[in-house]
Amino acid sequence: MKRWSILKRQSPLPGFGLSLGFTVGYLSLIVLIPLAAITRHGFRSGLAGFIHAATTPRTLASYRVTLESALAAAVVSTLIGFLVAWVLARFDFPGKRIVDAIVDLPFALPTAVAGISLTTLYAENGLMGRFLEPLGIHVAFTQLGIILAMSFVGFPFVVRSVQPVLEDLDPAVEEAAASLGANELQRFTRVLFPVALPALLTGGALAFARAAGEYGSVIFIAGNMPMKTEITALLIVTKLEEYDYTGAAAIAVAMLILSLTIMLAVNLLQSRFQKREGKRI
Amino acid sequence: MSGHTRPHSSHLLRPSLASRMTRIALIFSALVLLSFFLVLPLVGVFVQAFDQGWKIFIESLRQEDVYAALRLTALVVAISVPLNTVFGIAASWAITRFDFYGKNLLITLIDIPLAVSPVVAGLMYVEVFGLHGWMGPWLSEHNLHVIFAVPGIVLATVFVTFPFVARELIPFMQAQGSDEEEAAAVLGASGASIFWRVTLPNIKWPLLYGMVLAASRSMGEFGAVSVVSGHIRGKTTTLPLQVEMFYNEYNFTAAFAVASLLTCAAIITLITKKIIEVTTGLHQHQAEDERSS
Numbered sequence: 001m002k003r004w005s006i007l008k009r010q011s012p013l014p015g016f017g018l019s020l021g022f023t024v025g026y027l028s029l030i031v032l033i034p035l036a037a038i039t040r041h042g043f044r045s046g047l048a049g050f051i052h053a054a055t056t057p058r059t060l061a062s063y064r065v066t067l068e069s070a071l072a073a074a075v076v077s078t079l080i081g082f083l084v085a086w087v088l089a090r091f092d093f094p095g096k097r098i099v100d101a102i103v104d105l106p107f108a109l110p111t112a113v114a115g116i117s118l119t120t121l122y123a124e125n126g127l128m129g130r131f132l133e134p135l136g137i138h139v140a141f142t143q144l145g146i147i148l149a150m151s152f153v154g155f156p157f158v159v160r161s162v163q164p165v166l167e168d169l170d171p172a173v174e175e176a177a178a179s180l181g182a183n184e185l186q187r188f189t190r191v192l193f194p195v196a197l198p199a200l201l202t203g204g205a206l207a208f209a210r211a212a213g214e215y216g217s218v219i220f221i222a223g224n225m226p227m228k229t230e231i232t233a234l235l236i237v238t239k240l241e242e243y244d245y246t247g248a249a250a251i252a253v254a255m256l257i258l259s260l261t262i263m264l265a266v267n268l269l270q271s272r273f274q275k276r277e278g279k280r281i
Numbered sequence: 282m283s284g285h286t287r288p289h290s291s292h293l294l295r296p297s298l299a300s301r302m303t304r305i306a307l308i309f310s311a312l313v314l315l316s317f318f319l320v321l322p323l324v325g326v327f328v329q330a331f332d333q334g335w336k337i338f339i340e341s342l343r344q345e346d347v348y349a350a351l352r353l354t355a356l357v358v359a360i361s362v363p364l365n366t367v368f369g370i371a372a373s374w375a376i377t378r379f380d381f382y383g384k385n386l387l388i389t390l391i392d393i394p395l396a397v398s399p400v401v402a403g404l405m406y407v408e409v410f411g412l413h414g415w416m417g418p419w420l421s422e423h424n425l426h427v428i429f430a431v432p433g434i435v436l437a438t439v440f441v442t443f444p445f446v447a448r449e450l451i452p453f454m455q456a457q458g459s460d461e462e463e464a465a466a467v468l469g470a471s472g473a474s475i476f477w478r479v480t481l482p483n484i485k486w487p488l489l490y491g492m493v494l495a496a497s498r499s500m501g502e503f504g505a506v507s508v509v510s511g512h513i514r515g516k517t518t519t520l521p522l523q524v525e526m527f528y529n530e531y532n533f534t535a536a537f538a539v540a541s542l543l544t545c546a547a548i549i550t551l552i553t554k555k556i557i558e559v560t561t562g563l564h565q566h567q568a569e570d571e572r573s574s
Contacts, residue, residue, distance in 0.1 A: 006381045006382050006383070007379060007380065007381050008380040008381060008382065009380045011378065011379055011380075011459075011463075012463050012466045012467055013378050013379070013459060013462055013463060013466055013475070014466065014471075014472035014475070015374060015472050015476075016375065016378075016379050016381075018371075019371040019372070019374040019375040020371075020375040020379070020381070022367075022368070022371040023368065023371050023372040023375050023376075023387070024387070026368050026371075027372075027387075027390060027391065030436070030439055030440055030443055031390065031393055031394060031440065031443065032390070033409065034405035034406055034408065034409050034440075035393070035405060037405060037408040037409045037414065037415050038401070038404060038405045038408045041408050080314055080318065083307070083310065083311050083314070084311050084314070084315065086307070087307055087308050087311040091304055091307070091308055093308050097555065097559070099311075099312070099315065100555070101551045101552070101554070101555040102315065102319055102320070102551065103315075103319075104551055104554065105319050105323060105547065105551065106319070107494075107497075108497050108501075108547040108548075108550045108551050109322075109323070109501070109543075109544060109547045110500070110501025110502070110503060110520075110521045110524075110540075110543045110547070111501065111503045111504065111521075112501075112503040112521040112522075112524050112525050112540075113326060113501070113521070113524060113540040113543050113544055113547075114322060116524065116525075116528050116536060116537070116540060117322040117323075117325045117326050117329070117537075117540070118322055120325060120329055120533070120537075121321060121322060121325050127321070127325065127328075128317075128321070151318075152318065152319075152322070155318075184300060184303065209396060212398070213396075213397065213398025213399065213400070213401070214398075214504075215398065215399055215400045215503065215504035215507075216399070216503035216504050216507075216521070220528070233398050233399075233400040233401075233504065234400075236400050236401070236404060237400060237507070237508060240404065240407070240508065245407075245408075245411075245413050248404060249404065249408065252398075252400075252401045252404050252405075255398055255401055256397065256401055259396040259397055259398060259401075260393070260396060262396065263389075263392065263393070263395075263396035264389075267389065
């Protein structure tokens with residue numbers, strides 16, 4: 001009789017038990033057990049208690065500020081990200097490698113550094129604020145500032161999703177479209193854009209997810225006025241400082257549900273996209 | 282010159298003046314956007330740091346608190362990067378070299394830390410190790426401190442950089458296949474010698490790449506660390522927390538001086554990444570260099 005095994009197929013290679021055991025053990029310790037702890041605490045007083053703690057007026061206002069700003073930032077990230085990805089994938093120009101490297105700056109720069117630098121630039125007497133304030137455009141300590149900081153951290157996701165897709169698109173496809181009489185605008189809307197769309201959606205969703213959970217780069221520029229410019233991540237920290245652990249846990253669980261949903265949606269989008277790609281070839 | 286030229290129609294494949302103008306306009310507007318969006322905040326850090334002259338800059342850095350923050354940050358990187366590197370190697374070995382039930386679930390679970398807000402990540406550890414958490418009573422009985430102490434900071438950092446090495450290795454080892462290792466195994470090589478002689482030399486670049494990303498993020502993590510740190514001056518402040526502390530005390534020059542150290546580290550990270558990409562072809566599309574438009 002065959003012994004039941006988690007392995008689907010025998011392999012001549014050693015180390016399966018050791019590597020999988022370590023992986024699962026470490027994953028449980030670092031990720032799964034803490035995740036279970038916070039979920040349990042969020043629901044300590046039952047579903048009703050969770051809903052009550054996660055939907056106070058101040059909390060609801062923070063969701064609105066966070067989601068609204070993250071959505072706006074995802075749109076800005078998608079627009080800028082698409083332009084940058086297109087230019088990097090399609091054109092050659094001096095200093096291209098430097099530009100390509102610097103796109104990842106928001107990934108590499110600590111968020112607190114980005115936060116204080118953006119705040120100083122866009123404050124009333126800052127390098128940018130000096131010009132914008134007289135025009136009546138207030139960025140620092142308003143929702144516009146939140147959107148700016150969120151766009152800063154989000155747009156590399158769009159570039160890095162779209163750029164490889166555009167690079168893989170055979171120029172012959174566009175040339176064929178051109179030889180059939182498509183003008184540049186038509187080639188963009190009918191060839192380039194449809195090919196890039198799934199990657200654009202993926203990148204936009206990743207940028208949204210990152211923006212919705214962002215803390216370090218936002219809190220300096222946000223103003224942090226309850227009900228107006230207070231993001232959810234900051235509200236969790238505030239609750240924690242007030243020793244309201246149950247309130248903090250409930251809001252955190254609400255955020256977790258949102259971010260894990262986005263993550264699954266992106267995974268689904270990517271696997272469907274890959275299947276379609278596979279069929280084409 | 283304006284950056285708003287709309288794409289004009291061109292006649293077939295003849296490169297017209299209009300299409301050349303479009304290209305220049307696109308490149309120009311991308312560069313202008315990136316300068317305002319990325320380069321300005323980057324340069325701004327150094328402008329602010331040297332605002333009062335380089336003497337004040339040096340003085341702001343030569344403080345006991347800054348040294349302590351620097352030491353703590355180095356310690357956190359020195360612990361979290363090797364831990365996640367070992368995990369990354371183990372996870373990618375199991376996932377890419379064997380076929381087992383639940384593999385896709387495992388891959389999804391490894392990505393969770395990327396989706397979780399840093400603040401929520403920090404709070405998760407408070408829920409486990411904090412005074413009101415699962416292990417809180419036991420820990421305080423034995424006089425062990427995790428939250429508002431160094432172990433909590435390390436744990437929070439390990440969480441946020443958890444998948445960095447694994448995510449570089451898994452696609453790379455998947456694409457590479459296991460032929461070489463299987464050949465070595467069939468010829469009688471031991472597990473250790475397969476790893477040191479075959480696997481490691483093959484994966485060294487993506488491994489290093491993942492470690493660079495992990496080190497960079499561990500150095501700069503703010504949200505997760507901020508929740509578990511307790512902000513005890515000279516004891517539980519990492520460099521990013523020290524930046525916040527100086528900034529909130531209106532000591533802007535010191536805040537930006539410390540920030541400039543972190544910015545230099547970020548620039549070094551970007552350069553290292555690019556060097557690995559260019560010299561090894563990692564994350565590079567082969568088409569990029571052949572195709573000159």
